[in-house]
Amino acid sequence: MSSITGTTRRRFLATLSAAAAGAPLAPLAAGCGRASGRARRTGTLRYQGWTGTVTLPELAADLGFLGDVALEWVGNTGSGPQDVQTAATGQIDFGGAFNGASVKLQEAGAPLTSVIGYYGTDAKYYQGFFVLEGSPIKNPRDLLGKKVGMNTLGGHSQAVLDLYLRGRGLTAAEVAEVRPIALPPVATEQALRQGQIDVAALAGIFQEKAKDNGGVRPLFRDVDFLGPFTAGSYVFRDDFIERNPDTVRAFTAGVARTIEWSRERPREEVVAHLTRILEARGRNETGDALRYWLSWGVAGKGGVMSDREFTTWSDWLAEVGQIPEATVAPGDLYTNEFNPYAAGGGTR
Incomplete structure (x- = not known):
């Protein structure tokens, strides 16, 4: 993973509200340093879920693909931008969103890095x-x-x-x-x-x-x-990655394995797993829509990411005035370092 340099990536609190509302980003003003290196490492990841569906990490945990890493559900989210904001402020350990929303926060200085793609667009799953x-x-x-x-x-x-x-x-x-x-x-x-x-x-x-x-x-x-592309990714705070690289690696590898497991298994088997997970967790929701699951839409093998999946949106954000200009290099927006499929180029 590329190192984070300068102060821009460390200053973001003043612009979180603007990033969520879709307003143009104001100049950064509030400072936010990294958390203390004395913080204890963790094997438990706090996260937000979604009503009526099952996320890839939840499926990975159920399949036993996360190893010793445990998930702690803290509630549900209603949007990707809100989810990554919550990760940016440290209230949860990882969040997932459309890459454009993550780019906007990162351009605003949020100390976040995308580690794996989790949804996208293909012939079966598209917007x-x-x-x-x-x-x-x-x-x-x-x-x-x-x-x-x-x-x-x-x-x-x-x-x-x-x-x-x-x-x-x-x-x-x-x-x-x-x-x-x-x-x-x-x-x-x-x-x-x-x-x-x-x-x-x-x-x-x-x-x-x-x-x-x-x-x-x-x-x-x-x-x-x-065309087919990975549209969204899971992000962690940079200081969390620095303190917990083994946890991030286990999480990323487990989600990557789950993506490929879902491709290899019959659709009915995937749906059965998702339905059982939702029914067992007791969150007062219905899983009726789960029977329509077809694909996660992830383009790269195991969720491996590419520059295009970020620059498409950073260019668009600059064009429409959502950010002054794209200043963060793609290599500082995401990393495939923790993904075991990256060694093979991430192609399917």
Whole structure:
């Protein structure tokens, strides 16, 4: 992993709120040094889960792939940006989000490093934008003034929507007329059917469930114009990595192994594991959507990452004014150091 130099990566608290809200980042003002090197090493990782689904680390732990590393669930999150913010402030040990959200925090000085990709876009798992079957919305200009429901603002869905509209000739002023609305993934399909939104951004099990229910049609998909790519990664604070390299290595290796296990096993077997985990943990949730699981969408073997999966979003963030300019080199945004599949180049 590249060493973290200068003060920029150590100063981020003043901009966390702006990063979450999707506002342009202000100049950094608050200092934040690394935690004391006297801090005790740990074999337990605090994390946030997601309602109605099972994360890759949770599956890895159930399969015994994390070795001696234990997971401690501290609650659920509603968005990736919130999850990595919570990791940045040390309230949890790792978080996962769309790489663009992580880049934004890292550009703001958050001392974070991505260690493994955990979701992405492929032929089975992609970000699709859906309308009702009878909707008059047919092309990009039909979206002007319309409400688009998505799991969080400033995340994957909003970035893809912006790239799609700009790539089809809409001006920045016209793009601003499209209205992103933040909704929990479990409620987005219902909001579309009830007319509360005009377009629903759906992925994974929630997308497959909506298609199975019928009455919706795709407007566009990110995989059609961006191709297969890993879209999100798990991050740790840099000081945590320095204190606990063996723990981070075990976590990364376990999640990487789980990604490949999921590819190699019959889909029904993966779904059965996910369903059993959710039912056993007793979090007052339903696992109905889990039967629609198809893929994690991770591009690199074992979640190995590449520069493109970060520079695509850092370039976009700079272009739309979310950051002044991209200043953090890709090699300081992520590392494949802890991933056992990196030795083979990370290709499938």
